[in-house]
Amino acid sequence: MLISLEDNQYSPVAWSDKWGCENCPEEVRKTLLRFDDVSLEQLQSESFSGGRFLVFPSGNAKADLGDKDYIFSLTEKESDKPGFKTSNVMGFFSLDEDVRVKISSRFDNSGKDFFLHYMLQKVCNVAYTPRTESGEDAFYDFLYQLFPYYLNEALAQGIYRAYVTREYNDANVRGPIDVARHIKYNIPFNGKIAYHTREYTTDNVITQLIRHTIEYIRSLQYGKIVLENGSKDLRDNIMAVEMATPTYSRNDRLNIIRRNARPVTHPYYTAYEPLRKLCLAILMNQKLSYGDDSDNMIAGILFDGASLWEEYLNCVLNEGLKVDLKHPNNRTHEGAQYLFKNDDSQNRRWVFPDFMIGCDKAKGQVDSAKAIIDAKYKPLGGEIGRDDSFQMLAYLFRFKSKQGFLIHPVKKDEGTQEPKTLTLYNDDTVKLTVVPFVVPDITDSFDAFQGKMQEQEEKVSAKICDVLKLS
Known part of the structure; x- marks a missing residue:
């Protein structure tokens, strides 16, 4: 069933x-x-x-x-x-x-x-x-x-290498002699000796x-x-x-x-x-x-x-923005960023912004970034949730960023279809732009679906470029 x-x-x-x-x-x-x-x-x-x-x-x-x-x-x-x-x-x-x-x-x-x-x-x-x-x-x-x-x-x-036992029958003896095989193949003596050897090989x-x-x-x-x-x-x-x-x-x-x-x-x-x-x-x-x-x-x-949505956006943004895009990976802990100095906790309170644009690095860590981009696959119901808002604010504060983006997929007939910008209550220079990625509802042709997806990719990249004034 x-x-x-x-x-x-x-x-x-x-x-x-x-x-x-x-x-x-x-x-x-x-x-x-x-x-x-x-x-x-x-x-x-x-x-x-x-x-x-x-x-x-x-x-x-x-x-x-x-x-x-x-x-x-x-x-x-x-x-x-x-x-x-x-x-x-x-x-x-x-x-x-x-x-x-x-x-x-x-x-x-x-x-x-x-x-x-x-x-x-x-x-x-x-x-x-x-x-x-x-x-x-x-x-x-x-x-x-x-x-x-x-x-x-x-x-x-x-290339994977491993020890493999090989059997030979020639005059270049490099291992123990196989008496039974030698008698079978080389009697009367023909100048060859049957033996086997261990080889560290890619085959x-x-x-x-x-x-x-x-x-x-x-x-x-x-x-x-x-x-x-x-x-x-x-x-x-x-x-x-x-x-x-x-x-x-x-x-x-x-x-x-x-x-x-x-x-x-x-x-x-x-x-x-x-x-x-x-x-x-x-x-x-x-x-x-x-x-x-x-x-x-x-x-x-x-x-x-x-994770798949995040890796997909990594491909889309690298192609569409054509800027230095840093992508920490919270699955492998690659590119981990620290919240505090001299932190003795076991994980040192790592943070992993999905994407950072215009990074200024200091001692292996990102000191500041022009913008932070977060990928969300879960349904947002037309509004960014409390936890997601606090997460983005933490990223913006930690990396001295004035602009954040949250990109999430939506159905064609679901919620808000256009980007929405939120401004921090006490600082008009800090903004968070929620960018819906409208997934087409085409079901009869994969080629047609692919074409509409590419249009959405260009639209999302263009929006980010427009806000950040990227050429």
């Missing part, structure tokens, strides 16, 4: 009305309760009676996720009419062999996930037209979109798995678009994998899959483990599922909408 939800929504659902099943409600309720209020941070570190979850963007820090980034929360848990309350999380996942959940973007009215596809294409620098039909298979195609991103992340740590089961995945995607109808229409870094990384695997043979695919059953635990090559799981899911062409071999299955693909 499939439970279909939207992010940041409350959905009252009756068991019998939804599924028409007399015997399954109690079992379904028990299954759902296991995932009630489970956070993304937990899913990345644990296995819930089944396969692992793939979360994008990866590297979510516990401090960033907080208590609100759960998959869903159940209300009225003891009644036969529970409600589902969702957060910023989108995705498709299995709870057990019988219960599957799909959480779409609240901006998706057709089940085709155009908005999610578009943001991923922008962030991952991959472009292809998604399927026109909806359903589990269409959502599963996100795996192919994510492959270039995870490949680049892994190879940023270098190992992990790089072979990546190579097989590349070749498999290449064989698909849209594989060339996924692999060759990306960035130069992607093409260079694909070439590096090809050069690192001279012994590649298409006939070895099943053997390579079997030999990659164990997770990557190397303390340096940390980015290779999510890539390994992704490659196995693609090559095995499996549905999202649970099973005895659950550690090698992907039970769900989940997208942190807040």
Whole structure:
């Protein structure tokens, strides 16, 4: 059975009305309760009676996720009419062999996930037209979109190297002699000796798995678009994998899959483990599922909408503003800024403004910035909330900024469609501009949707340039 939800929504659902099943409600309720209020941070570190979850963007820090980034929360848990309350999380996942959940973007009215596809294409620098039909298979195609991103992340740590046992039969003995093989192949003596040796090489089961995945995607109808229409870094990384695997043979695919059953635990090559799981899911062409071999299955693909929206705006603003844009990352703690000097607290009260323009740096920290930009994916209901207002004021005060921007997505028929500027009560020079990003409601053509999104990107960038008087 499939439970279909939207992010940041409350959905009252009756068991019998939804599924028409007399015997399954109690079992379904028990299954759902296991995932009630489970956070993304937990899913990345644990296995819930089944396969692992793939979360994008990866590297979510516990401090960033907080208590609100759960998959869903159940209300009225003891009644036969529970409600589902969702957060910023989108995705498709299995709870057990019988219960599957799909959480779409609240901006998706057709089940085709155009908005999610578009943001991923922008962030991952991959472009292809998604399927026109909806359903589990269409959502599963996100795996192919994510492959270039995870490949680049892994190879940023270098080509994976590991010790591999090689067998040789030649005159250059470099290891222990294999007596049985030597008798089999070299009697009567022909000048060769059979032996084996351990080599530290890039041609190992992990790089072979990546190579097989590349070749498999290449064989698909849209594989060339996924692999060759990306960035130069992607093409260079694909070439590096090809050069690192001279012994590649298409006939070895099943053997390579079997030999990659164990997770990557190397303390340096940390980015290779999510890539390994992704490659196995693609090559095995499996549905999202649970099973005895659950550690090698992907039970769900989940997208942190807040982080994805932030990374999407990072691409948009870098292209549209063409200024020095500093982007601290609260998921990885990269670019952390301190509130106080001589602070002995454990986290030193870090702050992570999403974007800063015109930074004046002092001793590795940003002393001041011309403007602060904050990205909000959650619904604002037409008004900026109290907590968000205080957060922006803290940023403006800390970085001596006179102008702040808050960019959030809205539906075409939802709330205020035009930017609104708020002025600080006792200082007319300090302003906060709330900029709605109107997501188009086009459902018949991805190309048309893409065109309207590009128009909105230009409009948002133009507004910021106009306020800051950027050329």
